[in-house]
Amino acid sequence: MKIAIVTGGSRGLGRNAAIKLAERGTDVILTYRSQEGEAQEVVAQIKSLGRKAVALQLDTSKTNTFGDFASEVKDALKTNWQTDKFDYLLNNAGIGINAPIMETTEEQFDSLMNIHLKGVFFLTQKLLPMMNDGGRILNVSSGLARFALPGYSVYGALKGAIEVLTRYMAKELGPRRIAVNVIAPGAIETDFGGGKVRDNKDMNAWVASQTALGRAGLPDDIGRAMSLLLSEDAGWINAQRVEASGGMLL
Numbered sequence: 001m002k003i004a005i006v007t008g009g010s011r012g013l014g015r016n017a018a019i020k021l022a023e024r025g026t027d028v029i030l031t032y033r034s035q036e037g038e039a040q041e042v043v044a045q046i047k048s049l050g051r052k053a054v055a056l057q058l059d060t061s062k063t064n065t066f067g068d069f070a071s072e073v074k075d076a077l078k079t080n081w082q083t084d085k086f087d088y089l090l091n092n093a094g095i096g097i098n099a100p101i102m103e104t105t106e107e108q109f110d111s112l113m114n115i116h117l118k119g120v121f122f123l124t125q126k127l128l129p130m131m132n133d134g135g136r137i138l139n140v141s142s143g144l145a146r147f148a149l150p151g152y153s154v155y156g157a158l159k160g161a162i163e164v165l166t167r168y169m170a171k172e173l174g175p176r177r178i179a180v181n182v183i184a185p186g187a188i189e190t191d192f193g194g195g196k197v198r199d200n201k202d203m204n205a206w207v208a209s210q211t212a213l214g215r216a217g218l219p220d221d222i223g224r225a226m227s228l229l230l231s232e233d234a235g236w237i238n239a240q241r242v243e244a245s246g247g248m249l250l
Contacts, residue, residue, distance in 0.1 A: 008093030016223030096193035170239035186245025212247025
């Protein structure tokens with residue numbers, strides 16, 4: 001029995017990944033920022049698959065709360081699994097802000113940085129003492145770290161930083177046999193960034209036209225890939241950037 005922590009697991013790709021992990025036989029602790037009802041729906045769905053699940057509140061931009069969150073994780077592990085260790089960490093929580101360089105505010109920059117880089121670094125740091133040796137960490141990047149689309153300079157740059165950070169994590173955690181990889185989704189039909197890819201027919205058609213497999217990505221495409229990279233089947237994959245974009249902008 002394995003236990004995964006999935007940040008941002010109440011919606012979008014995190015929700016899908018949490019459910020796919022459960023389908024693979026993994027129990028889940030998922031986090032939500034404000035939508036507790038949505039998070040509990042995911043918990044119920046995971047339990048219907050015969051796995052255990054718990055939802056905990058967490059704002060990954062607020063690093064000063066991570067100590068208390070780690071204590072909540074410890075309590076949840078003891079109460080629900082009679083253990084003090086977990087196995088997998090999916091650093092998925094994120095937001096999207098589209099703004100040209102000349103119009104990006106410092107507030108927007110800080111918001112993106114705190115969630116996509118600083119939060120990932122320090123949350124991982126706080127949780128590592130509770131991770132089993134031989135565990136796995138999956139960080140989340142974006143196709144936008146490889147190709148450039150107007151308005152995503154800060155987001156894309158921070159995702160580039162996450163890709164470098166992933167290699168450093170893999171190097172430093174190697175002695176504990178903890179593998180660390182990063183997945184880079186392409187354009188996916190979710191509510192991310194206002195749901196443009198899902199809801200805007202012109203945007204969806206453009207994405208499809210730029211993708212080798214001829215369509216925009218679906219949440220299942222990413223959830224399956226995330227659950228695979230966090231499984232024993234991917235045990236010898238380490239320090240790698242895996243793009244899951246269907247071949248976008250080749």
